[in-house]
Amino acid sequence: MYADRARASLRGWGGVAAMAVLCALALAFVLLLPRTQQQAPDRAGQRVTTGTQADADGCADADAHQRTLAPSGADGPTIDAIKARTGAKRKLIVGVDQNSYRWGYRNPNTEGAELEGFDIDLVHRIAEDILGDPDAVQFKAIPTSQRIPAIQDGRVDMVVRTMTITCDRLRQVAFSAPYFKTGQQVLAPKSSPITGYDDSLAHKKVCTAAGSTAYAKLDADRKQGRPAASADISTTVPNQLDCLVRLQLGEVDAVVTDGALAASQAAQDPTVELKGKAFTTEYYGVAMKKDATDLVRRVNRVLVDYRAHGWQTSYDTWLSATLGKDAAASKPPVPRYLAGS
Amino acid sequence: MTHPPKSSAAPPAGPVGVPGVPAQAGRPPGVAPAVPAPRRTAFAEGVERLRTAATTEPGRLRIIGAVLALLVVAFGAVTAWQTGERSAAADDVLHRSQPLSSGAAGIYRSLADANTAASSGFLAGGQENAGSRDRYEKDIRTAAAGLVTAAANADPGSASEATIARLNRLLPEYKGLIERARTYNRQGYPVGGAYLRYANEKMQKQMLPAAETLYTTENRRLDTDYGQARPYPWAAIALGLFALAALGWAQRRMYRRTNRVLNHGLAGASAATAVALLWLVVGHAVARSGLDGSYDHGVRSLSVLHDARIASLKARGNENLSLVARGAETVTVDGKPYDAYYYDFDKDIAVLGKGLTAAARLADDQGGTAPVEAAQGNMAVWKQRHAAARAEDENGNYQQALDKVIGAKGATGECFDSVDRNLAQAIDHEQSEFRQAATDGRDAMTGLPVGVAVLAVLGAAGAVAGIGRRLSEYR
Incomplete structure (x- = not known):
């Protein structure tokens, strides 16, 4: 009788113990559940490239460099506006490159932050002619693709940046006579x-x-x-x-x-x-706003003078080391201007 | 009780059939055993036994004892589980997610600062000075060390791990580009500048966004840990209250039947449960307030300060780049063209200003307010000097603009350094405030899971002993 009772009671507590074990197991399971994490997607940028169209309105790239206005020293509205700048702002604003070795660049080993090169020499010459001070220039560094927008938006007065004269570009901006020949x-x-x-x-x-x-x-x-x-x-x-x-x-x-x-x-x-050899013939010109006719004529006049005095010196200083002593291949042709201009 | 006690008694004699499964057809005749009376399921058997037990007082007492003990043990188990989980989360906040979040902000800062130091060196022209080189090298070292720490703490296969791996791959690439830029600069070739631009692009477009992603991810983990540490352990509290009520009911029942006021076992069980419950509620409330404090006075301030520091770094970077790019990049806003870097600088300075205002509002003591106010003063001077430098640049006086930005005296660089130093000081202060409050909070839960579990076991033992004493009167 006593033993029976003891066994029965034992049986009861055995159930409780089993329950406790079950609870503990469930707990352990919940606690050991692994945590998960979310992954944020990366977004990659896309680059869009644009092509150019080549069509003619009587213009051929081979003689695009002849479609410029005859030289003249007369002031017009564009030059007047530049001269009207006062104080520290009395400067010619020119788009240049600061990465073209010996054309327009900053030598990291010279003191100061002056840009130098073949293009930069020409800029100083133009500034001297228009404003009477070769250093009255504000240089703006411009990426290749921004040269035309910078002129059209009026961010710069002109671009002197190894810019080839083409028919396509002539539809958007005006060019001076060529100042360099390359390919x-x-x-x-x-x-x-x-x-x-x-x-x-x-x-x-x-x-x-x-x-x-x-x-x-x-x-x-x-x-x-x-x-x-x-x-x-x-x-x-x-x-x-x-x-x-x-x-x-x-x-x-x-x-x-x-x-x-x-x-x-x-x-x-x-x-x-x-x-290999050069597979095109191209001429560099100074680009300006399409309606800045007075400025184009003025630059062309500067170039006439520059070809005679200055061009060769500048070539010898900057380019003879990379392009050779003989400048004949780089010399721009005798300028020709639009008939009746 | 939904489950019957499992029988530990010897199995009934006779062939063991499968309970609840009818005899299958198709058995070879002749081997068919003598079919005994259909055996009931264990469950039905248990319910039957329980019902039988409930008809006698000792049986009822036994059931009550079992339920009480189970309730108290369950209370202890759930408390140990819930507080253990919260205590672990609080520990993670203190030792894992918050340091990692700060570490990620540190990685971002070092990378951005290294890039700024490199571009300043380029701007200065000539050969970079020892100061900017040391700064760059130190930043790279800090970033590399930060990445190692972050990698050691990242969960395998997590988003953080992928981001860290990416940064680890990009850092030597970046460093290689900078070294090439240095070499070419020494030779006087502009291709050095091209390498610097390429390195800068890699930093701006790939590395800094990755570092920002890491910072965001670590912050999310911090928030998750806070979210796991803070909620009240409702299940444990409810179970505790229920166990207390059940113990009270059992004592009242016993008093009514025997007129005995005090059953030592049950009273002890009630006391143990009450103490455990009180400990749970108070301990968690204290821990919660500590954690709340560490969040309000530490984490929120830290997040605002880190953001402000990053904004000041971005502003400095853009100020430098505007001079490196020299007007090459423009953006058009409302039909007006702006220099892209100057435009971004204005935005960054505005963010910095807002951040400093918010930080000043969040700072709750002198130690936190002083450096923030100092940084606000530095920023005001920075804006003045920047305006002067920009005017020079816009007038075409590049060299003067350069002097006003990276020059030795009176340049905006001084202001940036001061802002950065003061923000670093404020971050240090808030970091220690955070650590203090979070440690207090976590310590309030120390021993709670184990203590409550022990008390629950004692309580259950008390309940069993109390009931056992009553039972013995029937023997």
């Missing part, structure tokens, strides 16, 4: 099998500056399968010098830019060289 060229590592602007570019990545004539030419040619339909020209950068960075980092195989600038790049890196 597109291919730049690649010395060890590269690329031989020039030909089918050796097949399956190669080619870098150009956004909004440059080099990109326009490559884009137009590639649509016709030249020089190699398989060449990848999707890498565009704000400045031609950024192409050298990409080339050195192995992100592209070749660079296409004006021979004058390609030579500047080669001068900064002895392991790259110009490949």
Whole structure:
């Protein structure tokens, strides 16, 4: 009887104990549940590139450099507005480059923050002529693709920045007479099998500056399968010098830019060289607002004088080291102006 | 009681059938066992036993004892679970998520500062001075160390881990670009500047956004930990109250039947449960107030201060870049073109101003207010000097503008350094305030899970002993 009772009571407490074990198990399970986390998606930016159209309104790129106004020293509304600037603001506002070695750049090893180069010399000459002070200049550094908008928006009076005169650009801005002659060229590592602007570019990545004539030419040619339909020209950068960075980092195989600038790049890196001959002929001009006729004529007058006195000195100082002692290939042609202008 | 006590008695004699499963057809004839009376399920058996027990007083007492003990033990278990969880979350706040959140802000700061130091060096022209080089190297070291700490604490496969891996990959890439820029600068080639721009682009477009993502993720984890540490342990409190009520009811029942006022066991059980409940409520309330304090006086201030520091860094970076870019980048707002970097600078300074105002409002003592007010003063001077520098730049006096930004005396650089130093001091102060309050909060829960569990076991033992004493009177 007593034993029975004890067993029964034991049986009861056994149930309680089992319950407690169950509770403990459930607890352990809940506590050990793993935590989860959410992942935030990354968003990548996209780059949009634009092409250029090439059509003619009686304009051919080969003689686009002749479509400028005859030189004149007379003041007009644009020059009056520049001269009317007072105090510290009495300056010619010029869009330039600060990355083109020996054209427009800041030498990190010279004291001060002065820009220097072939383009910069010309700017000082124009400022001296208009405002009587070669240093009355406010330089604005402008990416290749912003040259035309900067002029159209009036952010700068003119752009002196290795800018090629083309029919397409003539529809948007006015150009001076040419002050330099060059042509597109291919730049690649010395060890590269690329031989020039030909089918050796097949399956190669080619870098150009956004909004440059080099990109326009490559884009137009590639649509016709030249020089190699398989060449990848999707890498565009704000400045031609950024192409050298990409080339050195192995992100592209070749660079296409004006021979004058390609030579500047080669001068900064002895392991790259110009490949093949120049495959276009281009002329650099000073770009201004389309309706600034007085300024265009004035600059053209400065250029007449500059070609005779100054051009060669500036070439010898800045460019002979990269382009060769003989300046004949770079000399601009004798200027011709629009008939009746 | 929803479950019957499991039988520990010997199984009934005879062949063991499967309870509740009818005999299957198709068994080979002849092997069919003699079918006993259909066996009932264990549950039904248990209910039957319970019902039988409930008809006698000792049986009822046994059931009451079991229920009481179970209630008290359940109270202890749930309390130990809930407070243990909260205590662990509070510990995470103190030792894991908050330090990681601060660490992520530190990584962002170091990266942005390194980039600014590098671009200042470029702006200065010539060869960078020892000061800016040291600053850059120190920032890179701090960022690398911060990434190691963050990586060690990231959960495998988490979003933070992916972000940290990305930053770890980008940092040496960035450093490589900067070193190339230095080399070319020494040779006087402008391609050095191109490398610097490329490095800057990598920093602005990839690294800083990644660091910001890390900071956001770590902040979210901090909020989660706070969210887990703060809620009242309602289940435990409810169970405690219920156990107390049940104990009271049992004693009242016993008093009515036996006229005995005090059952020592049950009274002890009630006392233990009451103490445990009180400990739970008070301990958690104190912990909660400590955590709330650490959030209000620490984390909120810290978050505002970190944001302000980042805004001042961005402002400084944009101020430098406007001079590096020299008007190359513009944005058009409402038809008017602005220099992109100057435009961003104005936005950053506005954010900094708002941040400092908020920080001053949140600061609750002299130690927190003083550096914030000093930073506000620095910022006012910075804005004045910046306006002067910008006027020079807009007038084409580039060299003068440069002197006013990175020059040795009276430049905006001094103001930025002062703002940064004062904000660092304010952050240090708020960090210690946070640590103090959060430690107090966490300590209030120390011993709570174990203590309540022990009390519950004692209480359950008391209940069993009390009932057992009554039961013995039937023997």
